[in-house]
Amino acid sequence: MMELWQSFVLGVNELMPWFDGNVAAIVIILIKAFALIMPLLLTVAYFTYAERKVIGYMQLRIGPNRVGPKGWLQPIADALKLMTKEIIFPSRANIYLFLLAPILAIAPAIAVWAVIPFDEGIYVTNLDVSLLYVLAIGSIGVYGIILAGWASNSKYPLLGALRSASLLVSYEIVIGFALVTVVMIAGSVNLNTIVADQQGGMLNWYFIPLFPMMVIFFISALVETNRAPFDVVEGESEIVGGTHVEYSGMTFAVFFLAEYANMILMAVLAVVMFFGGWHSPFEGLGVLESAFAWVPGIVWLLAKSTFFMFLYLWVRATFPRFRYDQIMRLSWKVFLPMTIVWIFVVALMTQLHIGPWFA
Amino acid sequence: MSSEQVIFYILSFWFIASSLAMIFARNAAKAVLFLVLGFFSAASIWILLEAEFLAITLILVYVGAVMVLFLFVIKMLNIDKSTLRAKFAGYLPLGLIVTLIIIAEMTLVLGGAQFGLEVMPSPAKHGADYSNITVLAMQLYTTYVYPFELAAVLLLIAIIAAITLVHKKEINRKKQSISEQVNVSAKDRIRVVSIASPSKENK
Numbered sequence: 305m306m307e308l309w310q311s312f313v314l315g316v317n318e319l320m321p322w323f324d325g326n327v328a329a330i331v332i333i334l335i336k337a338f339a340l341i342m343p344l345l346l347t348v349a350y351f352t353y354a355e356r357k358v359i360g361y362m363q364l365r366i367g368p369n370r371v372g373p374k375g376w377l378q379p380i381a382d383a384l385k386l387m388t389k390e391i392i393f394p395s396r397a398n399i400y401l402f403l404l405a406p407i408l409a410i411a412p413a414i415a416v417w418a419v420i421p422f423d424e425g426i427y428v429t430n431l432d433v434s435l436l437y438v439l440a441i442g443s444i445g446v447y448g449i450i451l452a453g454w455a456s457n458s459k460y461p462l463l464g465a466l467r468s469a470s471l472l473v474s475y476e477i478v479i480g481f482a483l484v485t486v487v488m489i490a491g492s493v494n495l496n497t498i499v500a501d502q503q504g505g506m507l508n509w510y511f512i513p514l515f516p517m518m519v520i521f522f523i524s525a526l527v528e529t530n531r532a533p534f535d536v537v538e539g540e541s542e543i544v545g546g547t548h549v550e551y552s553g554m555t556f557a558v559f560f561l562a563e564y565a566n567m568i569l570m571a572v573l574a575v576v577m578f579f580g581g582w583h584s585p586f587e588g589l590g591v592l593e594s595a596f597a598w599v600p601g602i603v604w605l606l607a608k609s610t611f612f613m614f615l616y617l618w619v620r621a622t623f624p625r626f627r628y629d630q631i632m633r634l635s636w637k638v639f640l641p642m643t644i645v646w647i648f649v650v651a652l653m654t655q656l657h658i659g660p661w662f663a
Numbered sequence: 664m665s666s667e668q669v670i671f672y673i674l675s676f677w678f679i680a681s682s683l684a685m686i687f688a689r690n691a692a693k694a695v696l697f698l699v700l701g702f703f704s705a706a707s708i709w710i711l712l713e714a715e716f717l718a719i720t721l722i723l724v725y726v727g728a729v730m731v732l733f734l735f736v737i738k739m740l741n742i743d744k745s746t747l748r749a750k751f752a753g754y755l756p757l758g759l760i761v762t763l764i765i766i767a768e769m770t771l772v773l774g775g776a777q778f779g780l781e782v783m784p785s786p787a788k789h790g791a792d793y794s795n796i797t798v799l800a801m802q803l804y805t806t807y808v809y810p811f812e813l814a815a816v817l818l819l820i821a822i823i824a825a826i827t828l829v830h831k832k833e834i835n836r837k838k839q840s841i842s843e844q845v846n847v848s849a850k851d852r853i854r855v856v857s858i859a860s861p862s863k864e865n866k
Binding site for chain 2: 398401404431432433436437439440441443444446447450451453454462465466469470472473476493630633
């Protein structure tokens with residue numbers, strides 16, 4: 305095995321001498337990316353199943369239960385159906401941009417995962433400005449929706465895209481300001497450092513001093529991912545399906561994947577920022593801590609994220625859709641002033657060295 | 664060539680190609696997208712120079728916000744290309760002169776005399792623990808704190824000025840009171856009238 309590997313490295317160096325023997329690094333990155341993306345896509349598939357089941361039970365229905373035992377093969381069947389469907393291009397639409405749109409939606413949704421720390425030392429890359437990277441790459445996803453609306457050459461997609469552009473830009477500012485408070489406590493924009501700083505039990509997690517920011521972050525995440533009750537971008541009752549109207553088959557499936565990957569990402573980010581990331585909730589509790597010491601950190605991270613993913617579904621089954629102008633008002637007149645006030649509150653708490661967070 | 668050089672040349676090629684494509688694109692939306700590609704190439708070159716904070720900020724601010732608003736505006740404009748091209752020949756000489764002056768100025772300023780290797784040696788490589796953002800923050804908040812804050816105040820003034828310019832007087836503005844809307848009850852909106860049934864009267 306080692307010999308085969310070494311001959312492979314030598315061969316690559318001979319063919320492409322400008323690699324400087326960096327082959328191993330590149331192969332390792334590729335393996336890491338593969339190990340991240342495959343489970344992610346599987347999670348997305350079963351998240352859609354969970355969504356239909358959970359909302360089904362909340363509405364006193366059963367949900368999908370026909371394909372496979374208890375409907376477990378439903379997402380696979382859905383994927384197969386979407387893959388074999390015909391892709392229809394609207395007449396006089398801009399084909400290049402029409403096809404570029406789903407790519408621009410999925411690429412950032414997956415690229416963001418590169419900097420997420422799953423456990424101490426488990427990440428694809430440890431970027432020094434990883435929080436800014438998440439915000440920057442996350443903000444590119446809006447191009448997919450805007451282009452989809454524009455390139456479709458159709459009325460409803462254009463309306464959906466206009467709504468989405470203004471919504472996403474305004475809520476990005478809110479998310480940015482809310483995360484400034486996290487950066488102020490941690491003293492770093494590196495996600496690894498932010499999680500490491502929350503070590504030492506539940507009292508050290510940031511959701512206690514930043515509770516309003518946590519709520520604002522979660523609500524803004526609902527808007528950013530176009531989820532109910534803020535799904536005016538799709539808004540079936542008003543603009544049919546918004547930006548997705550003209551997309552069929554695999555092109556639609558890619559948008560779908562991107563939306564759910566973003567939802568999972570936002571849930572994981574909420575845990576990383578406010579709920580101690582990979583840290584066990586039993587830290588510093590004596591017997592309980594040692595009893596649960598064998599559980600790897602990634603399990604805690606995923607368990608906490610699952611709660612937030614469930615919240616998405618719960619919210620969707622509970623609330624009616626917001627009116628468009630009320631969503632805008634919520635962002636600019638309610639959330640933004642609140643975040644700015646809380647930045648000053650955090651500054652004051654830092655000066656007074658309150659609690660374990662500002663020691 | 665080292666791998667870094669190869670990456671640099673690929674990125675530079677993309678940068679120049681996308682900038683040219685942006686200028687020559689006939690479709691305004693495509694021009695914006697090529698500009699975005701140009702920003703990405705520029706940001707990647709900055710990352711090669713270990714200026715990751717600047718690179719990420721370029722993407723966050725320009726790609727994530729400014730260009731989105733550009734696309735937003737372009738979508739709503741109905742640009743008539745024939746009127747744009749009508750006066751092309753008339754403006755051509757003036758345009759050429761301005762272009763030549765700009766090229767001359769750029770070569771003078773950015774030429775070897777100011778930016779040659781003797782004047783500005785290539786920056787030293789730092790280790791993995793070097794944090795560009797910390798160094799930048801130290802500079803911004805200590806040495807350059809007054810220019811930094813002045814720039815921030817200028818931006819604030821610009822925001823207030825823009826809002827004041829479009830702010831209409833109370834008479835022209837439609838205003839809604841959210842608390843009134845929320846506290847409305849069925850009694851305020853509908854009136855139930857009981858009307859005697861005519862069919863009974865006829866009997």
